[in-house]
Amino acid sequence: MEPPYIVIIASGSEITAGRSLDTNSGWMANQLFELGWKVKKFITLPDDPDLILSELQTLKELTKSKPVLALMTGGLGPTEDDYTLETVLKLSGKKSYSVEKAKIRLQRIYESRGKQYSDILPTVMRQTHVPEDCKILDNNVGIAVGFVEPIGVDSYLVCMPGVPSEMKEMFTRRLTPELKRIYPRENLVQKTKWLWNIGESLYQKDFVEAHRDELFSGVEWGVTANRGYIKCIFQSTDLAKLEKIISELESQYPKIISDDVFTFVHEELVAKKLTIAVGESCTGGLLGKKLTDSPGSSSYFIGGFLTYSNEMKESLLGVPSDILNQFGAVSRETAEAMVRGISEKTKADYSISITGIAGPDGGTDTKPLGTVWIGIKSPDGSIETHSYIFPGNRESIRENASNTALFLLYQSLKQRKV
Amino acid sequence: MEPPYIVIIASGSEITAGRSLDTNSGWMANQLFELGWKVKKFITLPDDPDLILSELQTLKELTKSKPVLALMTGGLGPTEDDYTLETVLKLSGKKSYSVEKAKIRLQRIYESRGKQYSDILPTVMRQTHVPEDCKILDNNVGIAVGFVEPIGVDSYLVCMPGVPSEMKEMFTRRLTPELKRIYPRENLVQKTKWLWNIGESLYQKDFVEAHRDELFSGVEWGVTANRGYIKCIFQSTDLAKLEKIISELESQYPKIISDDVFTFVHEELVAKKLTIAVGESCTGGLLGKKLTDSPGSSSYFIGGFLTYSNEMKESLLGVPSDILNQFGAVSRETAEAMVRGISEKTKADYSISITGIAGPDGGTDTKPLGTVWIGIKSPDGSIETHSYIFPGNRESIRENASNTALFLLYQSLKQRKV
Structure with a gap:
């Protein structure tokens, strides 16, 4: 079978008004790439049933010349401006029915909140409806049921909720096996x-x-x-x-x-029961934030210091004022003194310090904008310092610095492992 | 004149492969909303000249029934997969020419990098080209020139670079006045x-x-x-x-x-020469990161403590172990003791503490997932504590907590002002 012509549709007036960013389409395209498929087009439409219907009709027309796979998110919710089901019924001339399993799930959710089945508004109940004779995609996160509706020879319209957590679970657990069945191909x-x-x-x-x-x-x-x-x-x-x-x-x-340093660092610190503490100047907490993004990070991240001002570098981490005066806050010597201070105050296995010029001001000829020193103390007591000149604006420099600090940690953990 | 049917097109295979997120379309839609216009559709296409041409032909066809304004970003760069100019020339049957001003600008950029005019590759030079008889949009940030190409009665195709900084400057400074001239309307x-x-x-x-x-x-x-x-x-x-x-x-x-608390907090702290320090548990540095997002934040943000573990709450901020044992790390008493510790160690005018359960584990019947205590000490020495139960997952709870801390700071600054 010819690979399908794939179109991803996001519906939502908040997206076409620029008030909300559509991250679903890119996420799905990425998943499809991993399955070995390329997407031909993204379309984003406001919550306007006429515009949505006309777009779906165009796609249905296209199925006469090739297999089409259209993946649509959004418009399955309980509010007035959710038109997906209604539009698909118009397109197919079918009726809808309420999926028993979804109705029971909804009822349980209501009961767990101390409400009665009879409290469920018709618009909420509508989320359990799908067109007749379609493949149902269960929603294990939220309420709205997804579905795969045939629209032509080897052609399908997939409708899923716009809430990213619901869509992602549905895509991974329900849709992916279905797509592999419909469009079989060699394993990639x-x-x-x-x-x-x-x-x-x-x-x-x-x-x-x-x-x-x-x-x-x-x-x-x-x-x-x-x-x-x-x-x-x-x-x-x-x-x-x-x-x-x-x-x-x-x-x-x-x-x-x-490899993926975020995953490796997390897994390795947990597995080896190692602890870590940080001291951040220009990143202002971004490294600590990244180290605590994953659930379970409390097993290794014990804490740290945000020493944005020189006074705080001295009083919280004991960086000697001589060093700050002679070499400056952005220097090998300060990064090293910060690391010693973090280690002394926290007794963590790993200590990491970051000090740099995130700008837009503060750059000089010898220390241009983007200059960052990173210090890392390993469990064996050795200290390394590295300097970089990162490109881009303030946000880019801070992201670069905190990610690179994690790469240095990755390298140190990797060496221990060898 | 009837308001135009507006379509925004982003071109780039990195977007349709899900490797890069299109933020341009939403940004433009937001700008257009502020000008009083609603966008009917976003389209994203890979770098495929046939797909792009066929989409533009469909839009040209549409101009027969109504005025169309199509805004396209991307595909104006110097690489092989940049097809925008070529496609527009095919659409219009026109030839292109090199814009003198852009050529001179490019030459100066090359000379400033110590290169010769003759070093400029033809593909780089192509970026100075536009179709005959179109309105030129100067690029003051990068090299590629933008343009407004008529495609029908009161209908235009606007082509701009995909680099956000170049597109934004071009949109604001060059395109907006042009759009106001073409489609005049009352001031909003x-x-x-x-x-x-x-x-x-x-x-x-x-x-x-x-x-x-x-x-x-x-x-x-x-x-x-x-x-x-x-x-x-x-x-x-x-x-x-x-x-x-x-x-x-x-x-x-x-x-x-x-109002916008990020802007207000920044401006007010700078204007009143007030300083701030933080102590973060579950947010792990996110509040510090947000407080240092803006250039110039060093005038007020002096530093803080990431006290993720109970040991760090005790050793860095002097939270009594009795309090931690009796009331727990997530409690009014701990939030208050943290704030006292921050204030003592940093002498900042404002101190803010956050301690909570970001999950996914750790919730109990009395302290469910999402429970967060925030403490704030004002310059007059008064301490307030507030508790919340924030919805969503770990990321959502951490974002909610740090944003709400900024709202509490906003309220305190606002009261001082009155």
Whole structure:
């Protein structure tokens, strides 16, 4: 079967008015890429039944020439401006019915809140409805039921809630197996590596172009630029090819390559029962925030110091005023003294300090905007300091600095492991 | 003239592959909303000249029945996969020429980097090209020139670079005056207020529906849900009507209404030369990060403590172990003791503490998931503590807690001002 022409539709006036950002479409496109499919188009529409219907009619028309897979989010909620079900019924000429399982679930939710079944408003009940003769997608997070509606030969319209947590669970657990069944294809394997502080185009020239003939036949590749690192993605039905690419990548970039540092750092600190504390100047708490993003981080993150002013560097972390005066707050010496202070006050296994110039002001000829020193003290007592000049604006410099600090932690944990 | 049917197009395979998020379309829609226009559709396409051309042809066809304004970003860069100019030339049957001013600008940029004019690659030079007989939109940030191409009666295709900083400058400084000239209309005024810890639908029912007949004729309204607050937007050509709405809103919600707290807190702390320090448990640095997002925050933010573990609450902030044992880490007493500790150690004018259960684990019957205590000590020495039960997942609870802490700071600063 020809691969389907895939369109992703997001409905919601809050999106087309620019008051809310649609993150669902990109997330789904990414999932579909991992399944080996490319999306041809995103469409975003306001909550306007005429506009939605006309768009769906155009897609239905298109199914006459090729298989179409349309994935739509939003418009399944309980409010007046939720039109998805109504529009799909108009498109198909079908009637809807209430899914028994979803009705029981809704009833239980109401009862757990001390309400009666009879309190359920018709608009709320409508969320349990789907068109006749469609494939139902259960919602295990919220109330609105999703569904897969046939719209032509090998062509389907998938409707899912717009709430990201509901859509994601439904997509992963319910829709993905269904799509694999409808559009069978060879199993794809995907490998991802991160490269630190290197530009996308340099990587493309020095690695992808340089090895294209020798390594890349039958391999799809992609690259995403992030703050501090690029994510290199490789996809193929042939695992051996991918392993060869990864091994080449590792030998070409031994010092700047990593796996997902956020996941690795979390898992490794938990597994080895190691603790960590931080001291942040220019990042103002961003590193601590990132270290506590994951549930369970309390097993390793014990705390830290936000020493934004020089006075706080002295009083909270005992950085000698001599050092601040002689070398400045953004210096190897200050980063090192901060790390010693964090370690003394917290007794953590790992201590990390960040001090830098996030701007927009404060840059000089010798310490330009973006200059950041990062100190790291390992469980064996050794201290390393690293300096960087990060590009971009204030936000970019702060993101770069805190991500790179996690990369240094990754490297240190990795060395211990070896 | 009939208001134009507005379509926003983003081109870029990195977007339709889900590797990059399109923030341009929403930003433009928001700007257009402020000009009084609603967008009918967003379209996102991969870097595929056939797909782009076919979409533009559909829009050109549509101009036969109504005025169309299409705003497209991306595809004007120097790489192989930039197809916008080529596609527009195919659509219009026109030729392109190099804009003299842009050529000179490009030459200067090259010279400032120590390169020759002759070093400029043809693909780079292409960025100075526009179709014949179009309105040029200068690029003062980057190189690629934007343009407004007529595509039918009162209908235009606007092409701008995809780099957000370039597009935004071009939109604001070059395109907006042009749009006002092409589609003249009465001046709109916009007012925005924030309401804290109230649901969108409750606000809609209790305020908008309740006052619809009396206050809302000739007024457009919108609402955006954020973490901890909703943003209420009102728009009209009649300022008096807006002022009446705002005054009614203030009298109905005196305790939970605010302006943009991020801006107000920053400006007020700078203006009054007040300092602030924080102590964070469950937010792990997020409040410090938010307080240092704006350039110039070093004038008020001096530092803080990340006391994630109970040991750190004791050793860094001197929270008595009795309090932690008797009342727990998430309690009024701990929030108060934290605030006292912050104040003693930093001597800041304002001290703010946050301690709560961000989950997913740790909730109990008496302290459910989302329970957060916030303490605030004002310059006059008074301490207030507030408790909340925030909804959602870990990320949502942490965002809610840190935003609400800023709202408490807002209220305290506002009271001083009165």
